[in-house]
Amino acid sequence: MADYDVIVIGAGCGGVSSAAILAHQGRKVLLLEQSANMGGCCSTFEKDGYHFDVGASVVEEIQPLEIAFEMLGTRFQDEVELIPCDPMMSFIYYDGSRVTYPISIEETGRVISEMSPEDGQAWFRFAKYFGGMTETIMKGFLVSPATGIADMMRLLVKTPELMKYAPLFVMSYQDVIKKYFKSEAVQRTMSYQSLYLGLPPELVAGLFALLPYSEHEGIWYPRGGMIQIPAAFVRCGEKAGLEVRSRARVVQVVVRRGRVEGVVLEDGSEITAPVVVSNINAKTLYLDLIGEANLPWLARVGMKSYEYSKSVPMVYVGLDYEPPLEAHHSAIAVSPGEMSDYWYNNAMKGVLPDREFGLICWPTKSDPGLAPEGHHVLNLIPEGFYELAGTDWDEQKEPFLERTIEYLSSFAIPGLADHVVVKDCATPLDFERRLLLPKGAIYDLQQDIVSQTVFRPSARSRSVKGLYLVGNSTHPGGGVPTTTASGVIAATLINRYER
Numbered sequence: 001m002a003d004y005d006v007i008v009i010g011a012g013c014g015g016v017s018s019a020a021i022l023a024h025q026g027r028k029v030l031l032l033e034q035s036a037n038m039g040g041c042c043s044t045f046e047k048d049g050y051h052f053d054v055g056a057s058v059v060e061e062i063q064p065l066e067i068a069f070e071m072l073g074t075r076f077q078d079e080v081e082l083i084p085c086d087p088m089m090s091f092i093y094y095d096g097s098r099v100t101y102p103i104s105i106e107e108t109g110r111v112i113s114e115m116s117p118e119d120g121q122a123w124f125r126f127a128k129y130f131g132g133m134t135e136t137i138m139k140g141f142l143v144s145p146a147t148g149i150a151d152m153m154r155l156l157v158k159t160p161e162l163m164k165y166a167p168l169f170v171m172s173y174q175d176v177i178k179k180y181f182k183s184e185a186v187q188r189t190m191s192y193q194s195l196y197l198g199l200p201p202e203l204v205a206g207l208f209a210l211l212p213y214s215e216h217e218g219i220w221y222p223r224g225g226m227i228q229i230p231a232a233f234v235r236c237g238e239k240a241g242l243e244v245r246s247r248a249r250v251v252q253v254v255v256r257r258g259r260v261e262g263v264v265l266e267d268g269s270e271i272t273a274p275v276v277v278s279n280i281n282a283k284t285l286y287l288d289l290i291g292e293a294n295l296p297w298l299a300r301v302g303m304k305s306y307e308y309s310k311s312v313p314m315v316y317v318g319l320d321y322e323p324p325l326e327a328h329h330s331a332i333a334v335s336p337g338e339m340s341d342y343w344y345n346n347a348m349k350g351v352l353p354d355r356e357f358g359l360i361c362w363p364t365k366s367d368p369g370l371a372p373e374g375h376h377v378l379n380l381i382p383e384g385f386y387e388l389a390g391t392d393w394d395e396q397k398e399p400f401l402e403r404t405i406e407y408l409s410s411f412a413i414p415g416l417a418d419h420v421v422v423k424d425c426a427t428p429l430d431f432e433r434r435l436l437l438p439k440g441a442i443y444d445l446q447q448d449i450v451s452q453t454v455f456r457p458s459a460r461s462r463s464v465k466g467l468y469l470v471g472n473s474t475h476p477g478g479g480v481p482t483t484t485a486s487g488v489i490a491a492t493l494i495n496r497y498e499r
């Protein structure tokens with residue numbers, strides 16, 4: 001008799017959603033998290049009265065979250081208070097000027113027309129095309145398994161409209177943006193989102209050019225910080241009997257005769273279960289926790305072939321003034337060419353750029369309760385990478401933190417450096433140590449086109465029976481809604497195959 005029906009390793013969004021759903025469906029579930037906190041990259045911490053989000057800063061495309069909470073017999077909006085973020089994004093150019101896009105498609109068209117009438121017209125064609133695509137994707141793609149060719153065929157039968165978008169698989173994100181928008185100033189406002197995939201626009205598949213459109217479908221911030229989402233899953237799961245243990249690091253997944261039998265914790269104790277759900281990096285899972293000896297050669301080779309995804313440093317600042325920004329999210333307006341240049345000459349060579357760019361998140365614009373009255377919080381996400389030539393992040397952490405504050409003060413957030421009351425920084429090395437993300441990889445594995453859907457590690461393991469994957473490492477990849485979708489998929493598959 002096993003100790004539990006299911007053991008879930010890791011309390012990221014994929015882990016907490018799958019654990020809660022499986023508990024709600026009547027299984028005896030144990031959730032093991034190595035850190036003291038729930039949520040992994042979707043979490044919030046407090047420092048001197050200021051609340052900072054660890055990584056994720058908003059949610060978009062919330063349908064998978066709505067589906068997951070429906071499966072728990074409740075509503076996402078009843079469990080988490082969602083604050084709409086409008087404007088969608090403010091873009092800050094290197095000369096300090098800015099362009100701000102509202103959520104409204106119409107209003108955005110007007111703003112773009114002021115920069116380029118031709119591109120203003122193109123915006124409406126772009127929005128119409130990708131509006132249809134978003135609907136199609138939400139209808140079937142995100143919460144459907146992609147464990148093999150049969151799943152993909154089922155998906156195509158369910159959503160034949162997907163075929164209409166086939167050309168986007170042979171175009172790059174950059175091709176699509178340049179096809180629609182001719183003004184360089186406008187292209188700069190459409191390019192940043194390719195970094196959500198961790199790559200510059202020329203290396204991202206064309207279908208992801210939907211991102212600058214899809215953000216107009218709505219952006220939300222949970223009151224109280226991003227932690228509220230995983231906390232709601234844990235709360236619902238616990239009501240159904242879910243058992244949660246924090247500070248419980250799994251060091252081995254026990255596999256005998258090709259089937260999981262449980263896990264071993266750092267203190268040497270073994271806990272048994274016929275089903276294990278992994279929310280950790282798939283390479284760590286297969287190559288370290290299961291071990292190469294327990295894998296067929298093809299699985300060993302396949303797993304080693306995956307590249308790690310990008311990593312980022314984060315700078316957290318508490319301020320005693322209201323920063324001169326216009327939206328919850330602002331991005332430095334970089335051109336596709338500058339992003340490629342950064343990729344080849346900085347990221348690939350380990351050389352930090354002179355001119356940083358990235359995302360500025362201003363959560364107290366949406367939820368003032370995250371800081372003392374009249375004070376504010378900014379979470380800054382400059383682009384970065386794990387390997388630094390001739391140095392490392394421990395050495396660079398303090399200078400990087402100071403440089404980022406000075407640099408953003410110089411054109412993007414005037415006055416910033418004079419108003420910092422609290423500051424902190426999480427480097428890629430910190431992400432690796434705190435959340436056990438190898439190489440600080442925030443999406444676990446690269447998200448290029450050859451590592452998506454059936455090419456990503458399967459949600460139902462092909463080499464170990466009883467083993468299921470959730471989170472960044474499996475379909476549909478990184479993001480709060482998408483990793484929650486993976487939790488829904490795993491629960492669906494476990495119900496299908498593990499009676």
Ligand SMILES: Cc1cc2nc3c(=O)[nH]c(=O)nc-3n(C[C@H](O)[C@H](O)[C@H](O)COP(=O)(O)OP(=O)(O)OC[C@H]3O[C@@H](n4cnc5c(N)ncnc54)[C@H](O)[C@@H]3O)c2cc1C
Nearest residue numbers: 010012013014034040041055056057058250471472479480
């Ligand atoms: C800087 C940054 C900004 C982002 N912005 C956004 C955004 O705005 N919107 C959005 O939707 N997404 C965003 N994302 C992505 C999103 O946060 C992640 O894709 C998502 O939260 C990952 O969820 P996951 O289920 O893969 O688990 P993870 O968050 O990777 O968590 C895995 C958990 O497993 C635990 N663990 C690891 N190893 C073990 C072990 N051996 N034993 C026990 N526990 C273990 C870890 O401690 C961790 O808690 C951002 C990410 C980052 C880093």
